[in-house]
Structure formats: structure tokens, C-alpha cells
Amino acid sequence: MRPTSEAELSAVISDATGPLNLRGGGTRLMGPFAGNVLETSGLAGISLYEPGALTMVAYAGTPLAQIEAALKSENQRLAFEPPDLRDVLGTSGVSTIGGVAASNASGPRRISVGACRDFMLGVRFVDGAGAVVKNGGRVMKNVTGYDLVKLMSGAHGTLGVLSEVSLKVLPDVEMQLCLRIEGLDATQSVEAMSAALGSPFEVTGAARGVDGSVVLRIEGFEVSVRYRATQLQSVLARFGAIDLIDDQERCANIWRDIRDARAFASGDGDLWRISVKPSDAPHVLETIGRNKATLDWGGGLIWCEVAKGLDIRAKMRVAGHATLMRASNETFAKLGRFHPEAAPLAKISANLRARFDPRGLLNPGLMGAAI
Incomplete structure (x- = not known):
């Protein structure tokens, strides 16, 4: 089933008599599920983009590549850098903005700017009873009632099927620099990364590769980036030799590989x-x-x-x-895919699923026991 409008999506869920296996672009492994496949890729297109207001509204099935291309044309970006896990998971398909939102997909920059959920301004979705629900808006100050925007982000479709998302976007950066430190054990690596992140020099990435090397990222205007990199080298001097990488393509590839595991x-x-x-x-x-x-x-x-x-x-x-x-x-x-919840939290989660999906149709058993 592949509805092409919110009304069709509502009708499909309302008329469903058994479990629904929700799928965005088919890029993620969700485990084996019974039930009919319901795809959201038919709900596609950017309905509003206001670069001056740093705001974009798109239907859930809109390909992520289309979102990023539109932003790039205005020198803007999704700051939380959603990962592309197709290679590591062995999947194909096309990543969609609804799938990104439903999984709260967030990359290395999460430590400095926040996760996907922190950039979501509003959502429209269809709950398990077929009702269309809207929450949030198109500006950050529009927060009233229950914060369903945050609730839907990371729910993996178990509380409702996203039909539209509103996002805050940010300007792109002029340049980035990478600092690499080799020869550290795990404890030293965490100490070095913590020292960098705790410094005032606005590190936007801190990772350790399979080879044990620590890589740090600084982004922004060139003059500022180069100054901060020099200062950070002084802060981290006690951890050994530091290799400065200023080749932009190489830096981008390093962080793409980290982002996409x-x-x-x-x-x-x-x-x-x-x-x-x-x-x-x-x-x-x-x-x-x-x-x-x-x-x-x-x-x-x-x-x-x-x-x-x-x-x-x-x-x-x-x-x-x-x-x-x-x-x-x-x-x-x-x-099971997800870590078992503590009993009090599991009870809250079960009550939420019972409220938003009373018939237990939406990805049953994915997050907690099926209703």
C-alpha cells in the first residue's frame, strides 16, 4: 500500500484489519514483521521553503536527497547531518525525511547542535485510529499543549504515521578543519575528546576510528576556524603529536565515513x-x-x-x-532491536501506544510488547 495523500493514508489505517509494517524509503532494517507493508514514499514534495526564515516544510516521503539539494542551493543544511546507513545495513531504497524524523537519525554534529528532534518544529501524522493529528508549527516559539513533535521523533512509527514535517535549517559553513591524534588507548581517547569538547573552541565532531585514531572537527568562517584549531592544538598538546588536516574534501570524507559507520x-x-x-x-x-x-x-x-x-x-x-x-x-x-525499558518507563510507553494506536496496528512489537 502506497497512499499519495494524507486522506488516503488516513483511509488505509482506518480500514486496516490487521498489523501494518510501516516503511519509508526502505533503507533501514527493522526486523521481521507480520502484516501488510504501508509505504509513505507516495507522500512526497517540499510544500514550503523560506530560506530567510530558516524553515522548511516537506511531506514525509520526500527523498532526503531532494531536501539537501534544495538547501544546498541556498547555502543551507540540515545541521544534525542524518546518516546514510544503506551500505552498512546492506539495504537499498531512498532515505526519506519522514524516516529520518521517525528514527531521530542524527550524525556526529549532535554533540554540538542537537539531534533531529531538536530541529523539528511541527508534525502532521495519522494515528492508529486513522485520525489526522497536527502539533507544533513553523517557528520555534509555537509550542502549546503536548509536545508530540518530540514524541514522534524516535518513535519509529509506533505512535502514528508521519505525513508532514516542519524543520529548522541552518546556514552552511565556510570551511572545516580536522585534527587527528594517533597512538591513544580508549581511556586516553575519551580524555582527549572530552578536553576538546570542554574547550571554548566549538568542536563539532569528536570520534575514534577502528584504528584507534582520534579525529576532531572545527567548522565556521575560515579566520575563526584556523584560530580555534591553533588554540585547540595547545590544549591537546599533552596527548601527543597532532596532525592538522585542512583538505576540505578529505575532511568531508572522514566525517561522512564516521557519520555512516x-x-x-x-x-x-x-x-x-x-x-x-x-x-x-x-x-x-x-x-x-x-x-x-x-x-x-x-x-x-x-x-x-x-x-x-x-x-x-x-x-x-x-x-x-x-x-x-x-x-x-x-x-x-x-x-529484539531496542534495549528493554525499565519497568516504569515501559508502562508509560505502553500507555502511549494504547492511546495513539489502540488497535495495535503500527509496527506491533517493535518497541515493547504488542498490544
Whole structure:
């Protein structure tokens, strides 16, 4: 099923007699689901773009590439740099803005500017009863009633099917510089990244690659970027030699690879995405052993590839969330995609799903027990 209007989408959900497997552009692995496939790619197009107001409104099925092309023509961007995970997940299709919003897809710049949900101004969606719901608006000050905008971002379609999103966009930058430090262990890497992020020099990316090298990013106007890079080198001098990379294409490729977790594109093991306190990252890396792993968000985000069927959650022993990103259908069914919620939070989540999807139609079982 591929509705081409919000009215058609509402009718499809209203008339549904069984589970619906929601799909945007088909770029993400969501695990095995029963039910009819409902695609939102038919709801496409930019309905409003006001560069002077830094605002864009688009239908949920609009390809992300179309959004980015329109922004680039006005020297603007989606600052939260949504990742493209098709290579690492082995999927095809076209990433859509609705899929980005529904998954709260956010890249390395999240540590400095915020996540996708922080740039969402408003949403329109159809709930599990077929009702059309609107929340938010086209400016940041328009916040009244329940903040369904934040609630829908990251709900993966379990509370409603997005039909339109309103976004705040930002101007693009003049240049970027990368600083690389090699030869640090995990603890030293987190210390270096924390020192950089805690400095006043506006670091917009802090990651550690599979080779153990730490990479930092500074962006903005050239004069400011070069000054901040020089000052940051002084701050980090105690961690060893620092390589300054000012080739723009090379820097862009480095951060694209980090954003898209491309270090894991050729692997065949299970892929996990783990969110923890940065200070806990070295412990997690030690726990998972010699498995391939990277750090992003200053150590707060861990990507790791492990043997098939291995339950990383049982090994973590620290507070955090481990999301299974790539695995067999059997492993998805056994371990679940998302980290189990604590009992109080699970109760709140179940009540929300019962409120917005009383018939249990929308991706049942993806986040918590099916209704």
C-alpha cells in the first residue's frame, strides 16, 4: 500500500484489519514483521521553503536527497547531518525525511547542535485510529499543549504515521578543519575528546576510528576556524603529536565515513549501536574484547561488530542502551532491536501506544510488547 495523500493514508489505517509494517524509503532494517507493508514514499514534495526564515516544510516521503539539494542551493543544511546507513545495513531504497524524523537519525554534529528532534518544529501524522493529528508549527516559539513533535521523533512509527514535517535549517559553513591524534588507548581517547569538547573552541565532531585514531572537527568562517584549531592544538598538546588536516574534501570524507559507520560496511557479524556515558565507553570496549568498534559523540556512541547471536546487553554492565542494527531475523526475534525499558518507563510507553494506536496496528512489537 502506497497512499499519495494524507486522506488516503488516513483511509488505509482506518480500514486496516490487521498489523501494518510501516516503511519509508526502505533503507533501514527493522526486523521481521507480520502484516501488510504501508509505504509513505507516495507522500512526497517540499510544500514550503523560506530560506530567510530558516524553515522548511516537506511531506514525509520526500527523498532526503531532494531536501539537501534544495538547501544546498541556498547555502543551507540540515545541521544534525542524518546518516546514510544503506551500505552498512546492506539495504537499498531512498532515505526519506519522514524516516529520518521517525528514527531521530542524527550524525556526529549532535554533540554540538542537537539531534533531529531538536530541529523539528511541527508534525502532521495519522494515528492508529486513522485520525489526522497536527502539533507544533513553523517557528520555534509555537509550542502549546503536548509536545508530540518530540514524541514522534524516535518513535519509529509506533505512535502514528508521519505525513508532514516542519524543520529548522541552518546556514552552511565556510570551511572545516580536522585534527587527528594517533597512538591513544580508549581511556586516553575519551580524555582527549572530552578536553576538546570542554574547550571554548566549538568542536563539532569528536570520534575514534577502528584504528584507534582520534579525529576532531572545527567548522565556521575560515579566520575563526584556523584560530580555534591553533588554540585547540595547545590544549591537546599533552596527548601527543597532532596532525592538522585542512583538505576540505578529505575532511568531508572522514566525517561522512564516521557519520555512516562505513567501517562496518564490509562485515558480516551482528552490528550494535550503543549509547553510554562517555566515561563508560572504555569499560564497554574492554568488555566486548577485540571486536571491531568505533566511538562517536566524544565516546557517548559506540558502534561495534560482534559474533552473530552475541547478546551485548548482557555484557555491558553499565547504564546505557544497546540497539541491534544488523543481524539475522532469528537474532532480531530473539534479542529484539531496542534495549528493554525499565519497568516504569515501559508502562508509560505502553500507555502511549494504547492511546495513539489502540488497535495495535503500527509496527506491533517493535518497541515493547504488542498490544
